[in-house]
Amino acid sequence: NQNYDLLVNNTTSNHNYLLAYLTFLKTHDYVIYVASNVYKATAAYEALCSLAGFENVNFYVVDEVIASELLAVSNEFKYERIYTINSILKNEKKIIITHVNALTRALLPKNIIKSNIIYLKEKDSINVEKTIETLIESGYRKVPITSSVGEFSVRGGIIDVFPINANFPYRVDLFDNDIDFIKTFDVVTQKTIERIKEIEIFPINELIYQNPEAIIAKIKADCPNPSAPIINDLDDIKNYNNLERVHKYINYFTDKTESFLDYLDSKIVMYEEVKRIEEFYQKTVLELHSFLENKEEYKRLNLSYLTDYYN
Secondary structure (H helix, E strand, O other): OOOOOOOOOOOOHHHHHHHHHHHHHHHOOOEEEEEOOHHHHHHHHHHHHHHHOHHHEEEEOOOOHHHHHHOOOOHHHHHHHHHHHHHHHOOOOOEEEEEHHHHOOOEOOHHHHHHOOEEEEOOOEOOHHHHHHHHHHOOOEEOOOOOOOOEEEEEOOEEEEOOOOOOOOEEEEEEOOEEEEEEEEOOOOOOEEEEEOEEEEOOOOOOOOOOHHHHHHHHHHHOOOOOHHHHHHHHHHHHOOOOOHHHHHHHHOOOOOEOHHHHOOOOEEEEOOHHHHHHHHHHHHHHHHHHHOOOHHHHHOOOOOOOOOOO
16 A cells, blocks of 8 residues: 555566566556567567466557558557456456557546447437437447448448447347347348347547547647648548547647556556666657658647656
8 A cells, every 4th residue: 555666676577477467466456567669568468368367468559659650550459458448447457568659648538438438228218319429439430231340330220330349249229219129140140149238339449529620620720731641630530530640639639638547546567677668768759750850740730649758
């Protein structure tokens, strides 16, 4: 029940993993294991899954900053982060593997994500239009037929949705605004698997927002004549696309941001190779500075790539 820092020297990686696992067993609290980069975090994740079991370990990592700007970003890391945030909101104490770039990423306040979880229960009345709006704002993509995670479709009095936190898509049958029944179904045969009483639909993106036109207007106020790359970003904001790349505009989405560690009321944070973490952070800062050096428009915008690691 005390706050203090402890420096442990001359350990191997396996010692560190074991120390994290035993700390988790002893404290029954969140243990945050911070590596310097994605490669190191992946090695720690695999080792700790072997020690503690997959069900007791979460993986919270992001793509390298410049890579996320220049390349198409995989959904895999995003889904893992969403799973982790979902576990935190349910207060499921686990070992969470992360790295310095993830810790220094600005996030929406936790309560915004929590308030956008959709709860549906058989025989309840719902506002159908509002439910569809919330799905879009939370990152779900409207399609003719739901077949993959992150999709939903509407046909008459039926809403199909495939949440990130489900093994199968849900079919919600409505009678007017009342939920007649809910069931899971097979995406290939469309046949019912199981009828269930209630479901929880978790947001599929970390950027959750309403009224994209207002956000775009604020960005244009700082950059009245945007170039093609920024215009593309504004189109993505309008259409809820490529939100990993537009995450840098988060200061236009909210007046207050939080860090991942802010999401946890209590935790034990273990930094693997503190010096290497600091070196990697400084390397990322220099790469970012070099990337932005000739982008005069970006300098007029209130962008957020990294927060200060030392705070």
